Amino acid sequence: MPDVAIIGAGTTRFMRRSLETGKELSYEAAKMALDSAGLTLKDIQAVCMGTAPDAFDGLHMKGEYLLDGAGGFGKPYMRGYVGGGTGVFAPIQGWYHVASGLFDICLVVCEEKMSSCQPHPQGAFLTIFDHTTERPLGPNLLWIFALEMNRYMTTYGIQKKDIALVSVKNKKNAMDNPIAQLPMEITVDDVLKSEVLAWPVQRLDVSPTSDGAAAIVLASEKVARKLTNKPVWIQGVGWSLDTSYWTDKDLCYPRYVEKAARMAYGMAGVKEPKKEINVVEPYDPFDYKELHHLEGLLLCDKGDAPRITADGVTQRNGNMPACPSGGLLGCGNPIAASGLMKISEIFYQLRGEAGKRQVPGKPLRGLAQAWGDLMQVGTVVVMGVDKPRAKGKKAR
Amino acid sequence: MELKGKPLTDEEFRKGKVITVPWNPKAMYEWDTGTAMGRYLDGMKQGKIIGVQCHKCRRIMVPPRDFCELCFRNVDEYTEIKDTGSVNTFSICNVSWDMKRISSPLIPAVIELDGASEGMGIMHLLGEVDPKSVTRGMKVKAVWKPAQEREGAITDIRYFKPL
Numbered sequence: 330m331p332d333v334a335i336i337g338a339g340t341t342r343f344m345r346r347s348l349e350t351g352k353e354l355s356y357e358a359a360k361m362a363l364d365s366a367g368l369t370l371k372d373i374q375a376v377c378m379g380t381a382p383d384a385f386d387g388l389h390m391k392g393e394y395l396l397d398g399a400g401g402f403g404k405p406y407m408r409g410y411v412g413g414g415t416g417v418f419a420p421i422q423g424w425y426h427v428a429s430g431l432f433d434i435c436l437v438v439c440e441e442k443m444s445s446c447q448p449h450p451q452g453a454f455l456t457i458f459d460h461t462t463e464r465p466l467g468p469n470l471l472w473i474f475a476l477e478m479n480r481y482m483t484t485y486g487i488q489k490k491d492i493a494l495v496s497v498k499n500k501k502n503a504m505d506n507p508i509a510q511l512p513m514e515i516t517v518d519d520v521l522k523s524e525v526l527a528w529p530v531q532r533l534d535v536s537p538t539s540d541g542a543a544a545i546v547l548a549s550e551k552v553a554r555k556l557t558n559k560p561v562w563i564q565g566v567g568w569s570l571d572t573s574y575w576t577d578k579d580l581c582y583p584r585y586v587e588k589a590a591r592m593a594y595g596m597a598g599v600k601e602p603k604k605e606i607n608v609v610e611p612y613d614p615f616d617y618k619e620l621h622h623l624e625g626l627l628l629c630d631k632g633d634a635p636r637i638t639a640d641g642v643t644q645r646n647g648n649m650p651a652c653p654s655g656g657l658l659g660c661g662n663p664i665a666a667s668g669l670m671k672i673s674e675i676f677y678q679l680r681g682e683a684g685k686r687q688v689p690g691k692p693l694r695g696l697a698q699a700w701g702d703l704m705q706v707g708t709v710v711v712m713g714v715d716k717p718r719a720k721g722k723k724a725r
Numbered sequence: 726m727e728l729k730g731k732p733l734t735d736e737e738f739r740k741g742k743v744i745t746v747p748w749n750p751k752a753m754y755e756w757d758t759g760t761a762m763g764r765y766l767d768g769m770k771q772g773k774i775i776g777v778q779c780h781k782c783r784r785i786m787v788p789p790r791d792f793c794e795l796c797f798r799n800v801d802e803y804t805e806i807k808d809t810g811s812v813n814t815f816s817i818c819n820v821s822w823d824m825k826r827i828s829s830p831l832i833p834a835v836i837e838l839d840g841a842s843e844g845m846g847i848m849h850l851l852g853e854v855d856p857k858s859v860t861r862g863m864k865v866k867a868v869w870k871p872a873q874e875r876e877g878a879i880t881d882i883r884y885f886k887p888l
Contacts, residue, residue, distance in 0.1 A: 344730055447747075479861075
């Protein structure tokens with residue numbers, strides 16, 4: 330099985346509303362990624378597209394609509410979709426296109442344009458609820474997060490002020506990220522005093538809706554070695570979906586993220602994730618989600634993520650920098666694009682090219698993760714400056 | 726690298742600085758309720774909460790399903806669950822889906838129902854309770870609509886109130 334490396338990346342600005350269409354955003358990100366790898370579209374053998382619900386754009390078969398912008402015309406092209414987990418799932422698809430030996434170079438593009446949906450993109454989310462048992466109760470998307478966050482807090486005795494630290498950190502980190510939509514310096518108090526939307530969720534606990542696109546180029550080892558002296562290897566991938574009967578499981582812990590992580594760690598030969606993962610981009614559409622995911626990724630003990638956050642472990646200069654990019658809380662959340670942005674951030678961090686966002690100590694291995702659906706899916710990619718140790722090992 | 730993407734302000738978008746094309750679809754659906762959900766809603770009409778049991782894993786499940794997703798076999802029997810339970814988790818929601826403030830907050834909750842296996846619950850609303858006094862583990866009971874008003878819907882239970 331050929332090893333697969335990331336050899337280029339590009340991300341547009343993340344914006345509340347962009348002038349560009351989704352197709353145009355896709356083009357800009359794809360072009361940037363190609364340019365950064367020194368390639369043209371002619372060199373690309375296959376294209377994977379990631380984009381979340383069709384309802385945002387009001388276009389059915391959105392993958393086909395975006396095709397030209399993603400450079401997929403006349404090539405093997407596919408769109409995968411696992412809700413909010415899509416942005417880290419699309420590169421997994423790209424990975425198996427190359428790891429299978431079918432292709433040597435694959436372009437992965439992720440796009441989201443949420444602003445078109447009126448009067449508020451939240452409307453597109455309403456249809457995720459069961460039409461018989463849940464929708465008649467008049468739910469909104471915040472409910473599932475609020476219910477999960479409260480369960481997490483009451484299980485471990487976590488206070489809102491402990492969770493708010495994540496929002497403070499990520500929005501501050503975003504100040505060093507030129508693509509960011511909501512970079513700002515705020516305090517825990519600002520978060521605690523912000524509008525209560527659905528207790529315990531307050532305005533500053535939540536990432537915004539956004540437009541944006543991101544892209545990466547994947548290559549097999551023989552091609553990657555010719556094109557760059559700084560390939561970043563995909564060491565392991567994992568994904569898992571939990572039951573759709575979400576009221577039947579304990580919302581205090583994302584066991585599906587753990588399953589995905591264990592799959593990726595197995596492939597990567599990572600035995601002690603706390604020691605062997607040097608920088609991480611956990612999915613943070615809400616501040617508590619970063620904590621939830623650090624635990625699910627086995628990067629800290631259950632219920633202990635607030636403590637390591639308070640201790641500064643997840644700051645850029647800490648032992649386990651989390652969301653050095655600024656995350657979704659700081660950069661914005663164009664759903665699929667934000668997941669791929671996290672992959673790109675780890676790519677830059679491992680190449681030592683993250684500029685002001687660079688974490689110290691020359692990280693050797695990083696991880697990007699996304700989450701989505703009805704609290705169901707975990708998608709995980711482990712990346713490193715070295716090739717995976719457990720070469721050829723089956724995922725499961 | 727040059728930054729790509731031109732942000733539009735709300736004013737530019739709303740006040741005609743750029744040309745926009747509106748579309749207001751009216752999508753209509755009507756769902757049949759299926760095997761298990763049909764039994765569930767029929768139970769609601771009679772003022773009962775119906776669950777299912779799988780004899781292999783021995784779980785008593787709610788909401789009911791025709792097959793056990795764990796054992797991947799058909800469930801063995803339909804069984805009545807109690808209409809009392811405890812609050813697994815809850816929220817106090819002040820906004821509608823389009824982010825407008827609502828006058829009196831809704832209290833959505835996951836309620837673990839008595840008689841179902843541990844941790845098995847449904848999403849519903851709490852009522853007749855001061856939002857500030859709701860706690861995890863609080864015992865609650867369904868408040869049903871009068872029999873003649875029930876129509877075979879999850880809303881045949883108006884809400885759950887403290888027991």
